[in-house]
Structure formats: structure tokens, C-alpha cells
Amino acid sequence: MAEKLRANADIALEGLLFDGMTIAAGGFGLCGIPETLIQAVLKSGVRDLTLVSNNAGVDDFGLGLLLAEKRVRRMVASYVGENKEFERQFLANELEVEFNPQGTLAERMRAGGAGIPAFYTRTGVGTMIAEGKEVRRFGDSDYVMETGIVADLALVKAWKADPYGNLVYRKSARNFNPMVATCGQVTVAEAEMLVPAGSLDPDGIHTPAVFVQRFIQATSNEKRIERRTTRAEAA
């Protein structure tokens, strides 16, 4: 068995990082983000990054850490409303931003990972999103062509990883992670738990090991909550 487990995040990213590269990262908001690996990317000093991720983290956590250190040249995202430094850089034209509808972003990564260079979707037809893109009629509706995304490096957060690199996510922390895992030239995963071979149900594996080249035991599992909302007891 080719050993995919690495001792820590720095070692897992060895030889993979270069200035100007494109990194795709899983997560929705701060849920299911590869906390450990993002911190290692920050520590490496790599810069001029293009980041592909649904959100841009918050000011002092997640991808916001890379923004704060001005490591990001371009952001491909669907929603970035939770980050003041992002807003400052965006309004000062220090940061290039490409907005994608959320479903389009997910599908672009799914397509890129599946060897599909482009696809047509109704989402965005008649809006700014379709400007400069091919619009084609199928049946009685118009569809806009969107391209697949392949990233130089994909970073994902899993709940469990077995020694082969099969991954299972937990609840809504799954979100973009399965598509991100497929769209990297190299995919590095961090898992909250490393479990023995044979302990994952083969029918319940979310990301099969073929998509994962390296993985580590996650050492940052803060799972910060953006909007803690509760109800009184006994509803």
C-alpha cells in the first residue's frame, strides 16, 4: 500500500505549494473547513494565490487568515459577506473576485474533477453572471455554459479517514468537500479521526481513496460557530 498518511500538515504540503497557484478548499461558512491545512499554507509563506471556496472565512479564522496576510490575489466564491478585511481589499481593488452562484460553483468543481470541461445550466441566464459566456438554447429554455474547475491543490476536511484515505464527512460539514476532493491535481485531506482499515462501511464512504493523495490527523478542530442560534427548552 502506498503510504498516504503524513506526520503533520507541513509535511503533507511539502513540494506542493508554489506562488500563483490555485487552491480549492472545502467548507460552507466555517463548517467543514480544513483548519489545520489552511494554517500550514499560511505558515509556508506561499502567495499570489487563487482560492476557490464557497466563502472566504472570517477575519481571524479559516481562509480569512490568508486574506489578512495578503496572500490571496484572486477569490472564486459564491458569498463573502462575513469578512471585513475581504471587504476592505475588495473595495480597494487589491483583490480580484469572481462570484459564482453556489450551485454553479459546486458543479464546476464536480465537473472539473470528473473530466468534464464545461456544462450548461439555467442558473444565471439573463444576469451579469452570463455576460461574456456562451448561452445556448435546449428545448424551450436558455442555458449558460460554465467551465469545470481543476485546482493545483485541493484541501478537504473529513470526519474519519481510514489508512487507505477513504473519507467520511459528518452531517452538514460535508458540503463542498466531496467535490473539492475530486477537483485537485493533488488532494490533501485532514481528518478528525483516523480509523482502522475495515472499520468504515464500504457502502457509506463519501470520498473513495482514489481522490486522496495525502492525509493527516487534523490538529485544529475548533469548528467555530458563526451564528449560534438556540431555542428555549421543550419546543
Added chain:
Amino acid sequence: MATDTGMKGWTRDQMAARAAREMRDGFTANLGIGIPTLVGNFIPPGVDVTLQSENGILGLGPFPTEQEVDPDIINAGKQTITELDRTSYVSSADSFAMIRGGHIDLSVLGAMEVAENGDLANWMIPGQMIKGPGGAMDLVAGVRRIIVLMDHVSKNGSPKFRTRCTLPLTGANVVDMLITDLAIFDRESRGGPFRLIELAPGVTIEEVLAKTEASFEI
């Protein structure tokens, strides 16, 4: 509403409750962030609705108690939420396959502007900070029926139901029903015109006409 005493127009809760009456038994629905989220509080008894959250939950439960808070269970507004016995968790691609594939019956969304041709603008104001479309463009492109909840006029009093949207669109010809604090407009098909079907308590047709730029049937 019957409980209203001399108040003019509908409150946000009343608008949400009215939208909830559009739910049908067995519907799967997606509720937008803000006032649309309140719709979930008013689903009539005996009407079983499954709520979908585009970050990857089919079958949203209520907000958690302090003890139940789980950082791995959040809704599209990034609020902590709970699961139900029917819940399934899915990837973003599968979640948007539900949305874009026409498998969701109804979505309730907020808006900055709605036009008489059904165009919707709710994602950006040029020159201001743009937060991004999130899943709104996918929802209006793929969900079978779109209900918009919004104030009838903007904070400075200008009409938000317009001849044409002045702001960049979220979707073209996508709105089926518009519920404001003053009135409700509906249309039978996406080719047809909107018709005024209800007035809020204390609101006259004259007032609605004065505060609306869009043409509509009465």
C-alpha cells in the same frame, strides 16, 4: 389579520404567515435568509413540509437547545440547527441537483426589487460591497414556484415593485407571487401579468397604486 387592531399593513410575521399558507402537504421547500426563514414558524397544522437548506440538508429541524448545539449542523444562514428523523445530509452538488433539477416545490426569498415581468433583483447594488449571490440564482432558476417577501417601498419611500428592475438581476422572469407589507400579487403563469389578490388591513387600492411603479391587474 383578525388579531390586528387598527394597525395598517402587515407585520413581518404576518407576511411570513401568509406565505406559509401557500405550502401544500408533502411540499419540499427552501426558505431564504431573513424574513423568509420565519415562514417555517407558520406552516399550518396538518401540512407536512420538508425544509431543504442548500448547504446540504434535506429535512431541517428546529433551532437546537443549548445542549443540542452541534457545530457540524448549520443552515444556509450559518445558524446552528437540528436534524429530524427524516433528515438526509448531502453534498453541495447533490443539494443543488435538488434545486436546479426542479425537485424543490417552493422557495420563499427576499428582494430589493421585483419587476412586472417577474424579474428579481436581490444580490447586489453597484458601487457597494457585494457579498455574492450565494444560492439565490440557483434557487430562482430551478425551484418550481418562487414567492418573494419584501417591503412595498424602500426606506426612502421609492417603489420596489417596478416596471423594470434597476439593479442587476438575480433571475429573469422568475417570480410567481409577491407578498409585501401592503398587498399580495400573484400570477398564473410566467408569461402572464401580476394581479392584485389581497390588500393588507387598512390599505386601499389607491395607496397601493400610488406606491407601485409596476403595472398589475386588479
